[in-house]
Amino acid sequence: MIVAERKPVDEILKMIGGAKRVLILGCRGCVSVCSAGGEREVEILASMLKVGRKKEGKPIEIIEASLVRQCDKEYIDSIDQWDGQFDAILSMACGVGVNFIANLRPMVNVYPAVNTSFFGGSAEQGVWSEQCAGCGDCVLHVTGGLCPVARCAKSLMNGPCGGSQDGRCEIHRDVPCIWQSVYEKLNGLGRQEQMLELAPIRDWRSAGHGGPRTAVRDDLTV
Amino acid sequence: MSDFTPNIQVFCCHYTSQQALSVSPEGLRADGFPAGASINRVVCGGKLKVSSLLKAFEDGADGVCVVACPEDKCHNLMGSQRAAKRAGAVKKVLAELGLEAERISMHHLERGFHQEFVTVAQEMEQRVKAMGPSPIKGEK
Numbered sequence A: 001m002i003v004a005e006r007k008p009v010d011e012i013l014k015m016i017g018g019a020k021r022v023l024i025l026g027c028r029g030c031v032s033v034c035s036a037g038g039e040r041e042v043e044i045l046a047s048m049l050k051v052g053r054k055k056e057g058k059p060i061e062i063i064e065a066s067l068v069r070q071c072d073k074e075y076i077d078s079i080d081q082w083d084g085q086f087d088a089i090l091s092m093a094c095g096v097g098v099n100f101i102a103n104l105r106p107m108v109n110v111y112p113a114v115n116t117s118f119f120g121g122s123a124e125q126g127v128w129s130e131q132c133a134g135c136g137d138c139v140l141h142v143t144g145g146l147c148p149v150a151r152c153a154k155s156l157m158n159g160p161c162g163g164s165q166d167g168r169c170e171i172h173r174d175v176p177c178i179w180q181s182v183y184e185k186l187n188g189l190g191r192q193e194q195m196l197e198l199a200p201i202r203d204w205r206s207a208g209h210g211g212p213r214t215a216v217r218d219d220l221t222v
Numbered sequence B: 001m002s003d004f005t006p007n008i009q010v011f012c013c014h015y016t017s018q019q020a021l022s023v024s025p026e027g028l029r030a031d032g033f034p035a036g037a038s039i040n041r042v043v044c045g046g047k048l049k050v051s052s053l054l055k056a057f058e059d060g061a062d063g064v065c066v067v068a069c070p071e072d073k074c075h076n077l078m079g080s081q082r083a084a085k086r087a088g089a090v091k092k093v094l095a096e097l098g099l100e101a102e103r104i105s106m107h108h109l110e111r112g113f114h115q116e117f118v119t120v121a122q123e124m125e126q127r128v129k130a131m132g133p134s135p136i137k138g139e140k
């Protein structure tokens, strides 16, 4: 899922400026699972903004709502039910949601209430960690399923940098050296020979270095 | 400030509040429960929501106390630990909003009625009196 975190409240208050009526729009997708922008967080942010604005002596009217997803046109269309009732939308979805609202509703002021952080999963209750970089050219078949692009601090493709100690990355002892983990994983599976395969020089265009990416499935476009 | 009666909202779980609620409000006041303090009961501390605690401030509370079972003796195992985490989250939110974090406090008490239950509210009353009314009070 996409993992996000709420922005500090003073940053949010600053971006909405003097808006008197705000629609706080949560998303029941990824950000709901990582507790950054689901219904519960909409309720909390609404309270925070009301308290923050009361303190400034500038009360605010808030509509609280959540869409099934904010990355699909059919759900964005349901925003129209609040037409004329808000000066700005504060989206609690990932950046995709904010972009979709901006794309589809040119006359709407839309602001992000969260920082979209990474693609990850829940390592334990309340803890999420990055697992994938969405680089567009997956190499997990040669690395034992562990991603060196996202999980090596230097995104190295041909084994460790030489700085790791006791299996920990040289950037911080809390971070495992993913190349050590790749080695252990492949070794355990009797596939350690795979470590000797040279990864060719990489074409990073698929990682966004060639501009924004699109995915087209011809069989679904009718 | 002498005529200021702080609005104190005490949130407690069923087990820490049952005895307190079984005595009449007059009885509780006679024991020293502050005049501006009210009890909000939840079935378990784990049910307490961050948004409900924030709403209390939004609705004019000067101070909020959360009372739940002892950490290692919660009737529902983890409920009081969860309540403490949520109170901690609200403390951070208050600080983020530039309000005094001491306006919320967390307490773990044994079930049944004890004088400590009253003391919790009295201490918050003293603290709030020293800080003054919540800066977000006023028209809604």
Ligand code: SF4
Residues within 6 Å of the ligand: A002, A027, A028, A029, A030, A031, A032, A068, A069, A070, A071, A093, A094, A095, A096, A097
């Ligand atoms: S808008 Fe973002 S957070 Fe919501 S479902 Fe789509 S990708 Fe996930």
Ligand code: SF4
Residues within 6 Å of the ligand: A151, A152, A153, A154, A155, A156, A159, A160, A161, A162, A163, A164, A168, A169, A170, A171, A176, A177, A178, A179, A180
């Ligand atoms: S120590 Fe390991 S994870 Fe860290 S930068 Fe070097 S190879 Fe990458």
